Amino acid sequence: xxxxxxxxxxxxxxxxxxxxxxxxLEVGGHSIIxxxxxxxxxxxxxxxxxxxxxxVPFLQAHPDMTLQHDNATSHIAHYAEEGNIEYKLKLIxxxxxxxxxxxxxxxxxxQEGRGEAVYQIGVDDNGMLVGLSEEDLxxxxxxxxxxxxxxxxxxxxxxxxxxxxxxxxxxxxxEVLIRKVPDDQQFLDLRVAVLGNVDSGKSTLLGVLTxxxxxxxxxxxxxNLFRHLHxxxxxxxxxxxxxxxxFNSKGEVVNYSESRxxxxxxxxxxxxxxxxxxxxxxxxxxxxxFGLTSYCPDFAMLVVSANTGIAGTTREHLGLAMxxxxxxxxxxxxxxxCKRETVERTVRQLERILKQPGCNKVPLVVSTADDAxxxxxxxxxxxxxxxxxxxxxxSGESLNLLKVxxxxxxxxxxxxxxxxxxxxxxxxxxxxxxxxxxxGTVVGGTLYSGICREGEQLVVGPTxxxxxxxxxxCSIQRNRSAxxxxxxxxxxxxxxxxxxxxxxRKGMVMVxxxxxxxxxxxxxxxxxxxxxxxxxxxxFQVTVHVGNIRQTATVKAVHGKEELRTGEKAVVCFKFxxxxxxxxxxxxxxxREGATKGIGQVTKLQPVSRSQPSQSEEEDEA
Ligand SMILES: Nc1nc2c(ncn2[C@@H]2O[C@H](COP(=O)(O)OP(=O)(O)OP(=O)(O)O)[C@@H](O)[C@H]2O)c(=O)[nH]1
Ligand SMILES: [Mg+2]
Numbered sequence: 273x274x275x276x277x278x279x280x281x282x283x284x285x286x287x288x289x290x291x292x293x294x295x296x297l298e299v300g301g302h303s304i305i306x307x308x309x310x311x312x313x314x315x316x317x318x319x320x321x322x323x324x325x326x327x328v329p330f331l332q333a334h335p336d337m338t339l340q341h342d343n344a345t346s347h348i349a350h351y352a353e354e355g356n357i358e359y360k361l362k363l364i365x366x367x368x369x370x371x372x373x374x375x376x377x378x379x380x381x382x383q384e385g386r387g388e389a390v391y392q393i394g395v396d397d398n399g400m401l402v403g404l405s406e407e408d409l410x411x412x413x414x415x416x417x418x419x420x421x422x423x424x425x426x427x428x429x430x431x432x433x434x435x436x437x438x439x440x441x442x443x444x445x446x447e448v449l450i451r452k453v454p455d456d457q458q459f460l461d462l463r464v465a466v467l468g469n470v471d472s473g474k475s476t477l478l479g480v481l482t483x484x485x486x487x488x489x490x491x492x493x494x495x496n497l498f499r500h501l502h503x504x505x506x507x508x509x510x511x512x513x514x515x516x517x518x519f520n521s522k523g524e525v526v527n528y529s530e531s532r533x534x535x536x537x538x539x540x541x542x543x544x545x546x547x548x549x550x551x552x553x554x555x556x557x558x559x560x561x562f563g564l565t566s567y568c569p570d571f572a573m574l575v576v577s578a579n580t581g582i583a584g585t586t587r588e589h590l591g592l593a594m595x596x597x598x599x600x601x602x603x604x605x606x607x608x609x610c611k612r613e614t615v616e617r618t619v620r621q622l623e624r625i626l627k628q629p630g631c632n633k634v635p636l637v638v639s640t641a642d643d644a645x646x647x648x649x650x651x652x653x654x655x656x657x658x659x660x661x662x663x664x665x666x667s668g669e670s671l672n673l674l675k676v677x678x679x680x681x682x683x684x685x686x687x688x689x690x691x692x693x694x695x696x697x698x699x700x701x702x703x704x705x706x707x708x709x710x711x712g713t714v715v716g717g718t719l720y721s722g723i724c725r726e727g728e729q730l731v732v733g734p735t736x737x738x739x740x741x742x743x744x745x746c747s748i749q750r751n752r753s754a755x756x757x758x759x760x761x762x763x764x765x766x767x768x769x770x771x772x773x774x775x776x777r778k779g780m781v782m783v784x785x786x787x788x789x790x791x792x793x794x795x796x797x798x799x800x801x802x803x804x805x806x807x808x809x810x811x812f813q814v815t816v817h818v819g820n821i822r823q824t825a826t827v828k829a830v831h832g833k834e835e836l837r838t839g840e841k842a843v844v845c846f847k848f849x850x851x852x853x854x855x856x857x858x859x860x861x862x863x864r865e866g867a868t869k870g871i872g873q874v875t876k877l878q879p880v881s882r883s884q885p886s887q888s889e890e891e892d893e894a
Contacts, residue, residue, distance in 0.1 A: 355384055355385070356381050356384045356385025356389040356390060356682065357381075357389070357391075357392065357649075358377065358378075358381050358390070358391050358392070359391075359392045359395040359396065359397060360391060360393050360394075360395070360416075361393075361394065361395065361396045361397075361402060361404075362394070362404055362408055362412045363393065363411075363412040363415035363416055363419075364408060364411050364412055364415065365411070365415075366415060371418070374415075374419050375419050375422040375423055378420070378423050378450065381450070382423070382452050385682050386454070386460065386682070386683055386690060387451060387452055387453055387457070387460045388449065388451050388460065388543075388682050389449075389450045390430070390447060390449055390450070390649065390680075391416060391448045392448075393409065393413065393416065393447075393448065394409060394412075394435070394443070394444060394445030394446060401435045401445055402435070403434070403435040403443025403445050404443060404444060404445070405441055405444075406442070406444065409432075409444050409445075409446055412446075413429070413446060413448070416450075420450055420452075425450045425452035426452070426522065427448050427450050427451075428448065428522055428523040428679075429446055429447070429448050429449075430447040430448060430449050430645050430680065431446070431447050431641070431645050432444050432446045432447075433642070449523065449679075449680060451521055451543065453542050458750070458753075459538065459541050459542050459543055459544045460542065460543040460544065460683075461543075461544050461683075461761075461762060462543070462546070462570050462571070462678075462681065462683055463545075463546045463548060463567060463568065463570050463571075463763065464545055464546070464548065464569060464570065464571045464572070464573050465547075465548045465550060465563060465564050465567065465569035465593070466478060466547050466548060466550055466572075466573050467550055467552075467560070467572050467573065467589035467590075467592075468552055468574055468576060468577075468589060469552045469576070469577070469580070469583055469584035469585050469586045469589075470551075470552035470554075470584060470585070471577065472552055472575045472576055472577040472580075472586070472605060473577055473606055473665055474549060474550070474552065474575045475494035475549055476491065476494045476605075477575060477603065477605060477665050478547050478549050479492075479493030479494045479495070479515075479665075480665045480671065481515075481517050481547075481671070481674070481675070482515045482516060482517050482528055482547070483528045483529060484525070484527045484528065484529025484530075485529065486665065486666060486667070486668050487665040488666065489608075489609075489666045511551075511559060512548060512549065512550060512562070512563045512567075513548075513549045514546055514547065514548060514549070515547045515549060516534065516537060516544055516545070516546055516547070516751055517544070517545045517678065518537045518538070518541025518542075518543065518544050518545075519541060519542065519545075519678070519679045520541060521542040523679045525675055526540050526541045534751055534752040534753065535752065535753050537751075538750075538751050538753045539753075543679070544751065545678050547573075548563050548567050548569060550563045552585055552589075553585070554584070554585055557864075558815065558822070558864075560592075561862060561864075562703075562817065562822055564592055564593065564596060564598065565596060565817050565818070565819055565820070565860075565862065566701065566703050566819055567718060567763065568718055568720070568761065569598055570598075570599075570683050571598065571599050571600070571601065571681070572589075572598045572599070572601075573600075573601055573602075573603055574586070574590055574600055574601070574602045574603070575605050576603070576605070576618065576622065577604075577605050578604050578606050578607045578609065578610050578614060578615045578618050579606055579609050579610045581617070581618045581622075582618075582621055582625060587625075590625070590631075591802075592862070594631065595862065595871040596860055596862070597655075599651065599655035600633075600658055601647075601651065601658060601659040601660070601661070601677075602635075602658060602659070602660045602661070603660075603661045603662075604618055604619060604622070604661065604662040604663070605663055605665060606664060606665075606666075607662050607663060607667075607669055608664040608666045608669065609664075615662055619637060619660060619662065622635065623635040623637075623660075632656060633656050633658040634656050634657050634658060635658050636650065636651075636657055636658065636659050636660065637659075637660045637662075638659050638660065638673055638677070639662075639670075639673075640673070641672070641676050644673040644674075644676040644677045644680075645680060647659035647677055648676075648677050648680035648681045648682075649680070652682050659677065661673055661677070683761075690760065690761060693720075693721045693722075693760035693761065694721070694722065694723060694759055694760045695722075696760070697721065697722050697786060697787045698723065698728070698730060698783060698784045698787075699720045699722060699781055699782070699783045699787070700717055700719050700720065700724060700730070700758075700766065700781065700782040700783070701717045701718050701719075701720055701781055701819060701820040702715045702716075702732070702776065702777075702779065702780045702781065702820065703715075703717040703718065703778060704716035704717065705773060705776045705777070705778065706765075707773055708767070712746075712767060712768065712769045712771070713768045713769070713770070713771045713772070713773045713776070714765050714766065714767050714768065715766050715768060715776065715782070716763070716765045716766075717763065717766075717820065718761070718762070718763045719759065719760055719761065719762050719763075720760065720781075720819075721760045722760060722784065723757055723758060723759050723760070724748065724757070724758040724766070725748075725757050725758075726746070726748055727744065727745065727746075728744070728745045729744050729785065730743055730744075730745060730782045730783060730784060730785065731782070731783060731784075731785050732775075732776065732781070732782045733780060733781070733789075733791070733854070734780070734789075734791040734851065734852050735851070736851040738791055738851075738852045738880055740783070740789070741775060742785070743768055743771050743782070744768070745766050745767070745768065745782075746766075747766070747767045748765070748766055748767075749764060749766075749767075750762065750763070750764045750765075766782075778820060778822070779820050779821040779822060779823070779853065781854050789854045790854070790855070790856075790877050790879040791852045791855075791879065791880060792848075792855060792877045792878050792879050793847055793848050793852045793878070793880060794828065794845060794846070794847045794848075794878040795845070795846055795874055795876065795877050795878060796831075796843055796845050796846075796874070796875050796878075797843070797861050797872040797873060798841065798842075798844075798873050798875050799842060799843075799844050799861070799863070799870045799872030800839070800840070800870060800872060801836045801837065801838055801839065801840055801841075801842075801869075801870045802838070802839075802870050802871060803838055803867060803868065803869045804836070804837065804838050804867070804868045804869075804870075807835040807837060808827070808830070808835060808836040809827070809835040809836070810828065810829055810830060811826065811827060812865075813825070813826050813849070813865060814863040814864060814868065814870075815864055815865060816848075816862075816863045817862040817863065817864075818859050818860070818862075818874065819859060821853050821854075821855070823849070823851070823853060824849050824850070825846040825847055825848050825849060825863075826846070826849060827845070828845040828846065828847045829845040830842050831844070831845070843875065844872075852880055855874055855877055856874065857874055857875060857876065858874065860872075860873055861873060
């Protein structure tokens with residue numbers, strides 16, 4: 273049997289609902305839970321049996337309440353058999369045999385978390401917060417340190433807290449982060465797409481986090497980030513740029529402060545967050561969507577200015593991230609500019625929107641370091657949890673909470689999925705193409721599957737005529753430093769020596785010669801029309817985004833219907849107008865044209881064979 277507890281903000285302390293083996297609890301006349309849970313609670317059951325069916329709907333039905341955290345009573349919510357969290361009551365003077373076993377277990381937990389694990393000390397197998405005396409906790413942490421040393425990992429104490437406040441001798445539990453960069457990897461790696469309305473403070477926040485210097489409120493911090501002259505002149509981000517924030521094995525920030533270079537940062541970081549700074553202005557929406565679809569971000573950070581609240585493209589960006597199923601957290605910026613009440617009003621506005629049926633999110637306001645730890649852990653367990661931070665890039669308020677959060681959030685895909693992707697044939701998505709003096713043609717992008725080594729022979733395409741061309745990867749760089757092996761999920765730039773740049777375009781893929789990629793002009797997708805001013809019918813042209821592909825396509829047919837209206841679903845046949853593309857069934861798709869917007873999924877391809885000369889739009893129409 274297991275218990276579960278959570279606190280609901282906005283409720284008097286004595287009325288905290290405690291969900292416990294089948295006890296019905298009444299809060300304000302509402303029964304919160306009426307189930308009996310037998311057996312152990314693991315991470316999956318926590319999510320499937322409790323969080324999603326009970327807690328989330330409860331919170332949705334009570335928009336004035338917020339899930340705060342689950343640690344205030346004598347139980348924590350989850351006992352994980354799988355995953356990277358380990359509960360240990362105590363680790364005092366283990367025998368040699370037990371010590372070996374503990375070290376092996378730690379290795380396994382690290383593997384589960386792709387290099388990171390969390391140990392909860394003073395907690396029994398069932399998640400009961402028993403607590404340890406100061407002395408026992410000290411010696412347990414020492415053993416934990418020895419275990420980490422044995423497996424070559426580093427440890428950081430995330431937090432210690434007292435349980436059972438009334439006892440004579442205080443009893444404590446400790447939460448510890450264990451980190452070990454896998455042997456074949458330089459650092460742990462996360463990608464965060466940064467979204468939000470124009471002027472909400474995205475670039476500034478990234479400037480402050482990655483350069484370590486506060487902003488002056490007039491755009492000083494973002495100056496370091498601008499790439500183009502016209503951006504400096506207008507102050508507006510138009511293209512996509514990448515910023516890096518590293519953490520060393522002790523959880524300390526490693527950034528450009530103390531005049532470090534990118535190489536230095538890569539050298540000393542054991543975890544690297546790559547931010548994808550996107551444009552807020554509506555004019556650049558295409559590029560923003562491209563950033564979100566093609567760089568496979570692990571998370572999206574939506575920046576909302578405290579003084580304007582949800583304005584401009586905020587809603588649209590939120591919708592895009594949700595359509596693409598990228599987990600979101602929110603940063604309310606510029607709190608130095610307004611009164612506490614205004615900040616609170618913006619937070620409430622966000623909470624309301626997040627809890628709406630269309631969003632189904634559970635907001636979690638972060639106001640202490642403890643909340644930040646909880647937020648990172650809950651966020652990883654259930655992407656519907658949406659942490660909300662309130663910060664200032666000028667006064668620096670609460671930026672430390674954001675750093676705590678970044679240091680702890682684990683990548684969402686688990687080690688098994690990652691392993692499976694790595695076993696597949698190599699596929700690199702080309703997002704950018706450059707010519708670098710003395711190096712030649714260089715492409716930037718993400719390795720979707722497989723691994724890629726220096727010297728690897730691949731084929732790139734499809735060309736306009738549907739061909740794939742041979743090439744050799746001469747060298748690989750990640751974050752401006754050399755890298756010998758690239759793994760699925762990692763972004764990098766690949767040098768292609770003298771390969772003719774004019775043969776390449778964004779949206780191409782570089783794949784193993786053994787792969788026989790299906791390419792097509794025509795494909796079908798199941799779509800939902802999100803917004804359309806008039807009606808959507810055959811002959812209509814839209815810009816289609818699928819992963820790193822962006823091309824105009826014509827609607828060839830709307831199956832079973834003459835036309836589509838806002839909110840309607842249908843299977844639609846599209847045809848690219850310029851060149852065939854490499855597509856996969858199941859890929860998420862977004863399309864737009866002016867005010868028209870829709871999302872969907874590729875359901876069927878009409879492949880062209882590569883030996884056959886591929887048809888062009890003109891031939892087809894003739
Ligand atoms: N007072 C105050 N000003 C801020 C803060 N954050 C950003 N600013 C200012 O707000 C302005 C806009 O910031 P940016 O970082 O360029 O905004 P952005 O979201 O990147 O805008 P786009 O890239 O155009 O979408 C700049 O003048 C910043 O100095 C803050 O926390 N407090
Ligand atoms: Mg910007």
